[in-house]
Amino acid sequence: MEYPSKLIENAVNQIAKLPGIGKKTALRLVLHLIKDKEENTLALAEALTTLRMQIKFCTTCHNISDHDICSICQSHRRDRALLCVVEDSKDVMAIENTAQYNGTYHVLGGVISPMNGVGPADLNIESLVQRLQGQIEIKEVILALSPTMEGDTTAFYINRRIKDLSLKISVIARGVPVGGDLEYADEITLGRSIIGRTLFG
Amino acid sequence: MEYPSKLIENAVNQIAKLPGIGKKTALRLVLHLIKDKEENTLALAEALTTLRMQIKFCTTCHNISDHDICSICQSHRRDRALLCVVEDSKDVMAIENTAQYNGTYHVLGGVISPMNGVGPADLNIESLVQRLQGQIEIKEVILALSPTMEGDTTAFYINRRIKDLSLKISVIARGVPVGGDLEYADEITLGRSIIGRTLFG
Structure with a gap:
């Protein structure tokens, strides 16, 4: 494509870099x-310039924040006995949107993925371990990672690192999506939903 | 959706204004x-800031340009006997991309659309008439507007304004798209393609 102006061409190229x-x-x-x-x-x-220049990450949970400590970590209304480990800030927003969780978070900033060259050292796992060591406030760690190979690997790795800290470690339930038709669920999901069945009512 | 940061919220709102x-x-x-x-x-x-602050429109044809006169109007290789009237700069780019046209352009900046409150005075029609009056260079005006109600209305209006200037006035061919299957062409298009048939070969 020939553009009528260099300014147009430059702007198009910059915008087309976005995913x-x-x-x-x-x-x-x-x-x-x-x-x-x-x-x-x-x-x-x-807005884009200010975003990139002024955005901060919470020094406790690594979530996106306007301040050094994010509003969730600062809040006195959150249950500090619960810590939910997620891949990124988008997951925090998604879980907050459910209004079903009132604990705190720890944002890993990714998952272990040898294919993409992401190892444990590239993620906020060391700071999670340090956050859990020698404290008595947090009682349960909920691993809320994607049900993928990378998510599972990351969950296994974290479990190995923190299993001796006498904490309850849980993972979010896997099963058929609410509102989804049973016949469209894949066999692995359906199989897990049978294995992980709970008492009725 | 609750955002973890005002900066995020502001950037999201600004980006979501885009069509x-x-x-x-x-x-x-x-x-x-x-x-x-x-x-x-x-x-x-x-890139966005410079684009918006420095972009110009050709004073002759109203196409987007880096200079007061665009590269097409400045070029000595273009056939000045042909003038193609289009809705906007995107159409100029599309026609240039075909490499089938070597004349000049006139960009209207829209089409007449009473529904959207766009009348002839909001478009570059007056400047088109002035450009055509009392000149001998341009021999043919090609109306290359969208085959829609608004495009047709605009073409009729322009035709009425310039039909006494002893110029050849033509419209681009309407018919079945090249590569399209005949059975998927709508009846109006197919009907026009029969009425507007040309000699084989």
Whole structure:
């Protein structure tokens, strides 16, 4: 594609670097921005710059935060006996959205994935172990990782590192999704849902 | 959705203002930017700002341009006897991409659409008429507007304004798309393709 302007070409290339956005979509967005009010583009650029320059990560749980300690870690209403270990901040938001959990979190920043060159040292696992060692507040660690090979590997690794700390270690339930039709569940999920069955009512 | 940070919330809201991007996609992009190198986000913000502040429109054809006169209008290799009237810059790019046209352009900046409150005065129609009046260079005006109600209305209006200027006025061919299966063409398109049939070979 020939662009009528270097400015357009540069903006398209920058936007097309974002995941899931190709050059055609990028061009559509750029042409929208040109037609739109100038202040909207400037506000967008400003929001991105401030985001990247000022964003912090909670020094306790590594979740995204506006301050050194995030609002969940600071809150006096959260149950400090429960610690939920998740892959990233998106998972914290998803669990918070369920309104079913009132404990605290620990964000790993990824999962162990030899294929992508991510080892335990690249994740916030050491800080999790340190957070759990020699404390009496946290009673249960909930491993809420994705039910994938990488998630399972990470859960096994964390379990090995913390199993001697006399804590209850649990994993989130695996089974058929609520609202999903049984016949569309794959055999592994269905099998796990039978093995992990609970008492009715 | 509760966001863990005001910065995230602001960036998500700004990105979600773009057409075709919802809050979920916006959040995915924001989390990507946070993980990505800082310089990438700053380069993106910079590209958007420069785009909006420095972009120009050709004073002759109203196409997007880096200069006061666009590269097509400046070029000595273009056939100045042909003038192609299009809705916006995207159409110029699409036609340029075909490599089948070597004339010049006139970008209207939209089509007449009473539903959206766009009248002839909101478009670059007056400047088209002025460009065609009292000149001898342009021999043919090609109306390359979308085959929609609005496009047709705009074409009729332009035709009425310039039909006395002793110019050849043409419209782009309508028919079955190349590579498309005949049975999937709608009846109006198929009907037009029969009415507008051309000699074989």
